[in-house]
Amino acid sequence: MQFNVKFFASLAERTGLTDITLDAHQLTTVADVWDRATDHQSRPANTLCSINLVHARFEDHVHDGDEIAFFPPVTGG
Amino acid sequence: MAVRLSGVVFDPWQELSQQAANLPKGKHGACASFVGTMRDFNLGDTVQSMTLEHYPEMTQHFLDNTVAAACTRWDLIDCLIVHRYGDIRPGDAIVLIAAWSPHRAEAFDACHFLIEELKARAPFWKKETTDHSTRWVHDSTAD
Numbered sequence A: 001m002q003f004n005v006k007f008f009a010s011l012a013e014r015t016g017l018t019d020i021t022l023d024a025h026q027l028t029t030v031a032d033v034w035d036r037a038t039d040h041q042s043r044p045a046n047t048l049c050s051i052n053l054v055h056a057r058f059e060d061h062v063h064d065g066d067e068i069a070f071f072p073p074v075t076g077g
Numbered sequence B: 001m002a003v004r005l006s007g008v009v010f011d012p013w014q015e016l017s018q019q020a021a022n023l024p025k026g027k028h029g030a031c032a033s034f035v036g037t038m039r040d041f042n043l044g045d046t047v048q049s050m051t052l053e054h055y056p057e058m059t060q061h062f063l064d065n066t067v068a069a070a071c072t073r074w075d076l077i078d079c080l081i082v083h084r085y086g087d088i089r090p091g092d093a094i095v096l097i098a099a100w101s102p103h104r105a106e107a108f109d110a111c112h113f114l115i116e117e118l119k120a121r122a123p124f125w126k127k128e129t130t131d132h133s134t135r136w137v138h139d140s141t142a143d
Helices: A009-015 A030-037 B012-021 B056-073 B106-123
Strands: A002-007 A020-024 A050-051 A052-057 A066-071 B004-005 B030-037 B045-054 B078-084 B086-088 B091-103 B126-129 B133-135
Touching: A002 A009, A002 A030, A009 B012, A009 B126, A020 A030, A020 B030, A030 A052, A052 B106, A066 B133, B004 B056, B012 B030, B012 B078, B030 B106, B056 B106, B078 B106, B091 B106
Parallel strands: A002 A066, B004 B078
Antiparallel strands: A002 A020, A050 A052, A050 A066, B030 B091, B045 B086, B045 B126, B078 B091, B126 B133
């Protein structure tokens, strides 16, 4: 399975990751993708995520080819 | 209906005027608008500048869907959202929201819905430079 994984804002600085391609098997949920992409770095409690440009939850299932993003609470407007 | 993300300074009043000029005459009785502008202060500090990071594809997707949801919920003639990203200076417009409808209640309600949804869920992040440091803004939902 292959995933495009993105990190934004303070989470990009914290993890040292911005945009990576993750080749991995046995990943079921968004939380699994975080753990594998960050090598099990701790995840801030207020971290948000999306699957294919739509807000998601960490327990949501992922599929081959998905774009997964992780970001802190938003502050636009 | 239009959603535009701008990497350069924009004039919200000119944007509003241009959008209104293209509307059919006599169909809308009300326009409600909101303009958000960058302040030069926050949390007791003087803010010199700000960088607004965003997730371009998701931002466009989210705002397009939010405008579509507003059009389903209220009788709207038109909607406009313009939002800055990149380097911003105090006094620059950050966001323009406008809703045109036959009656004022729908225009007000739609405009309020659009800005609240944007502030709560659109993937933008502010990083401000003060006299002392550069820091991420953690919560702007009450601004």
